[in-house]
Amino acid sequence: MAVWKEKTLISVVGPTAIGKTALAIQLAQYFHTEIISADSRQFFKEMEIGTAKPTQTELAAAKHHFINSHSIQQLFSTGDFEAEGLKTLDEIFKTHNLAIMVGGSGLYVNALINGLDEMPEIDLSIRTQLNEQFKTKGITPIQAKLAEVDPEYFAKVDQQNPQRMIRGLEVFLSTGQKLSTMLSATKKERPFNIIKIGLNTDRAILYNRINSRVDQMISNGLIEEVKSLSGFRAYNALNTVGYSEVFDYLDEKISLEEAISSIKQNTRRFAKRQLTWFRRDEEIKWFEPDEFNRITDHITQTINYKIIPQINNNLYY
Structure with a gap:
């Protein structure tokens, strides 16, 4: 009770x-x-x-x-x-x-x-790669990929925030699991x-x-x-x-x-x-x-x- x-x-x-x-x-x-x-x-x-x-x-x-x-x-x-x-x-x-x-x-x-x-271990090389991609190509490719692999998380958070976008994508690329499920x-x-x-x-x-x-x-x-x-x-x-x-x-x-x-x-x-x-x-x-x-x-x-x-x-x- x-x-x-x-x-x-x-x-x-x-x-x-x-x-x-x-x-x-x-x-x-x-x-x-x-x-x-x-x-x-x-x-x-x-x-x-x-x-x-x-x-x-x-x-x-x-x-x-x-x-x-x-x-x-x-x-x-x-x-x-x-x-x-x-x-x-x-x-x-x-x-x-x-x-x-x-x-x-x-x-x-x-x-x-x-x-x-508890969040999983992240492959730091993937994080570095995504940060470099953001610097050279902007946030649009990261948004597009995250929307494809974890549409639930993508729909919930500020899509103009690179930190949120990179976080969602790096979890999926490192673990194969959606951040939205965690x-x-x-x-x-x-x-x-x-x-x-x-x-x-x-x-x-x-x-x-x-x-x-x-x-x-x-x-x-x-x-x-x-x-x-x-x-x-x-x-x-x-x-x-x-x-x-x-x-x-x-x-x-x-x-x-x-x-x-x-x-x-x-x-x-x-x-x-x-x-x-x-x-x-x-x-x-x-x-x-x-x-x-x-x-x-x-x-x-x-x-x-x-x-x-x-x-x-x-x-x-």
């Missing part, structure tokens, strides 16, 4: 630009707790505008972890996030009964909630409860929000930010939506108008993949972004229905 544990992690997920940050801050204030970011690019302190990080005002409104915590020159894998995230949760739970995790990076959310399976086939037991909240809205509204966010990024100085990061452009974190398109503009491959249009289009595609990923999880309860009262009612009722009766009956793990 599953018995409700003492501590609870509230996971807030959904597509980019849906309003996850605002909700997480509201929840952290409402429940008097702290936030763990599971956004794979907001870890990096060098990347600000193009990652839509919380503002200084938002960061001051609730304590955040894993925002500006690493440099793009550091490798910070999903396994690293799982280990460091669990340690951070242990610290939060020393003084709080609840914690908030927010982010749209499905692999990182999954790592903290379900854990990661990702948390068996969930790890966690010493805390998990309540999953998903945000979504009408597609036209979401796409308008994405387009408006991109326009705001440009107004806020995205072009200048990307220019300042030119010396780091070989790092995987910068080969992502919002940065790679601006680099193409700076290289005079496309016009500024084309770059902005491509950022919007690629971000909309990314949002669709995020929703595809999260909709597979039947434990997620979905809400509109502005349904704060319904969300807090759901969280409170879930806790009350499961914790209070079991405390009264003196049931423990």
Whole structure:
């Protein structure tokens, strides 16, 4: 019989630009707790505008972890996030009964909630070969091959992220097995409860929000930010939506108008993949972004229905 544990992690997920940050801050204030970011690019302190990080005002409104915590020159894998995230949760739970995790990076959310399976040994010569191929021929051939050999993994992750594409392909070429079959086939037991909240809205509204966010990024100085990061452009974190398109503009491959249009289009595609990923999880309860009262009612009722009766009956793990 599953018995409700003492501590609870509230996971807030959904597509980019849906309003996850605002909700997480509201929840952290409402429940008097702290936030763990599971956004794979907001870890990096060098990347600000193009990652839509919380503002200084938002960061001051609730304590955040894993925002500006690493440099793009550091490798910070999903396994690293799982280990460091669990340690951070242990610290939060020393003084709080609840914690908030927010982010749209499905692999990182999954790592903290379900854990990661042991990954196989990789033939380093294959990794070197794929990295060289990326440098000389770009990401397109790698995308095409990965889509052929592991379409499930290809459909789930950011297809504009070379690190994700190379990782999926190197596993298959080294082992003959799909990475998609290795990702948390068996969930790890966690010493805390998990309540999953998903945000979504009408597609036209979401796409308008994405387009408006991109326009705001440009107004806020995205072009200048990307220019300042030119010396780091070989790092995987910068080969992502919002940065790679601006680099193409700076290289005079496309016009500024084309770059902005491509950022919007690629971000909309990314949002669709995020929703595809999260909709597979039947434990997620979905809400509109502005349904704060319904969300807090759901969280409170879930806790009350499961914790209070079991405390009264003196049931423990």
